[in-house]
Amino acid sequence: MHLLNQLTTSFQQLFQADPLLICSPGRVNLIGEHTDYNEGFVLPAAIDKAIYLAVGPRTDHELHVVAHDLNKTFQGSLAHLEPTHTWADYILGVVAQMRLAGYDFPGFNCIFSGTIPMGAGLSSSAALENGVGFALNELFGLGLDRIDLLKLSQRAENEFVGAKVGIMDMFASMMGKADNVIKLDCRSLEYTYAPLQMDGISIVLCDSQVKHSLVTSEYNTRRAECEAGVRFLQTFYPEIKSLRDVTMEMLDQHLRDTEPLIYRRCAYVVQENARLLAGVEALEANDIAAFGQLMYGSHEGLSKNYEVSCPELDILVDIARTHPGVFGARMMGGGFGGCTINLVREEALDSFTELITKQYKAQTAKDTYLHVCKIQNGTGIIKNQ
Numbered sequence: 029m030h031l032l033n034q035l036t037t038s039f040q041q042l043f044q045a046d047p048l049l050i051c052s053p054g055r056v057n058l059i060g061e062h063t064d065y066n067e068g069f070v071l072p073a074a075i076d077k078a079i080y081l082a083v084g085p086r087t088d089h090e091l092h093v094v095a096h097d098l099n100k101t102f103q104g105s106l107a108h109l110e111p112t113h114t115w116a117d118y119i120l121g122v123v124a125q126m127r128l129a130g131y132d133f134p135g136f137n138c139i140f141s142g143t144i145p146m147g148a149g150l151s152s153s154a155a156l157e158n159g160v161g162f163a164l165n166e167l168f169g170l171g172l173d174r175i176d177l178l179k180l181s182q183r184a185e186n187e188f189v190g191a192k193v194g195i196m197d198m199f200a201s202m203m204g205k206a207d208n209v210i211k212l213d214c215r216s217l218e219y220t221y222a223p224l225q226m227d228g229i230s231i232v233l234c235d236s237q238v239k240h241s242l243v244t245s246e247y248n249t250r251r252a253e254c255e256a257g258v259r260f261l262q263t264f265y266p267e268i269k270s271l272r273d274v275t276m277e278m279l280d281q282h283l284r285d286t287e288p289l290i291y292r293r294c295a296y297v298v299q300e301n302a303r304l305l306a307g308v309e310a311l312e313a314n315d316i317a318a319f320g321q322l323m324y325g326s327h328e329g330l331s332k333n334y335e336v337s338c339p340e341l342d343i344l345v346d347i348a349r350t351h352p353g354v355f356g357a358r359m360m361g362g363g364f365g366g367c368t369i370n371l372v373r374e375e376a377l378d379s380f381t382e383l384i385t386k387q388y389k390a391q392t393a394k395d396t397y398l399h400v401c402k403i404q405n406g407t408g409i410i411k412n413q
């Protein structure tokens with residue numbers, strides 16, 4: 029509330045008007061990593077860490093934006109939207125994509141702030157993009173629905189920012205539902221909500237405090253490796269469109285001996301989709317122990333076969349494994365840094381925190397920060413306080 033009051037007061041002082049307030053959350057993903065751009069399944073949820081935006085209309089075809097936490101300002105004309113290679117691109121990209129899609133509006137003011145730790149892999153960029161799209165849709169009655177808006181966010185990131193990310197982050201942030209995970213089919217965008225019945229168990233994020241510069245280039249390389257695998261298999265099976273259509277038998281028969289690296293990448297994706305489907309069944313049966321084992325399997329695959337982990341993330345998972353109150357742990361998101369996600373018994377939270385903080389420091393000389401998260405609704409208006 030303190031933060032919202034600050035945003036409102038700053039907005040009133042700067043723009044002499046009352047703002048519309050929007051909350052746009054970050055996300056976690058329980059299992060199903062690097063599957064979204066392979067037309068597979070993911071199991072994300074929106075969390076109680078968010079970007080908060082105060083917005084209002086202008087009439088001079090300009091946008092004036094203040095990044096409250098960075099103490100930075102951007103001002104520009106709607107007619108000239110060029111990438112700046114700064115935080116402003118997440119906003120400009122959404123505006124540019126809206127205009128390209130034929131939606132027009134006369135300018136806006138925005139001040140934003142947030143509680144999503146930066147660079148921790150919790151999708152602060154998707155949250156910001158969704159927040160801006162949602163705000164403009166509300167302010168100017170553009171008539172877009174949530175699916176339109178999250179697709180705009182993805183295009184902003186792909187085309188304007190230049191990161192070839194999949195749909196998961198925007199989808200989770202926009203479509204999240206309190207106390208539910210989203211089972212999303214990234215091929216059809218069909219989705220179902222599954223209530224997370226984990227009484228007495230917390231979702232704990234351990235921040236490795238590592239942010240590798242590799243992430244964008246290696247992310248794009250993994251995409252290309254998966255596409256290469258698909259192209260190779262299409263010579264034998266022309267009906268295949270993505271790794272979603274591929275089985276382990278196909279990979280074993282045609283790729284294992286000839287293309288060992290591509291084989292490992294593709295095998296990880298095929299196995300991760302299978303783990304997700306098994307994971308959904310385990311959650312339905314309230315078998316958190318089985319779900320936890322699948323999380324460890326996911327981490328192993330991401331680390332050894334997909335090679336998107338890093339020593340610090342591996343260490344965090346290895347330490348978590350030794351604690352009897354932990355059901356499962358794995359790296360989360362794109363990789364090369366950011367957070368691990370852990371399912372931890374509530375009564376073990378203190379001893380888990382102590383163990384992982386001490387051991388991580390001893391093994392890496394770095395500090396880890398723990399966040400216990402709650403599952404919240406997706407992007408939306410904050411009603412009058």
Ligand code: GLA
Nearest residue numbers: 061062193194195196361362
């Ligand atoms: C990043 C991307 C997502 C997804 C994950 C890996 O978070 O933005 O689209 O590919 O990595 O699962």
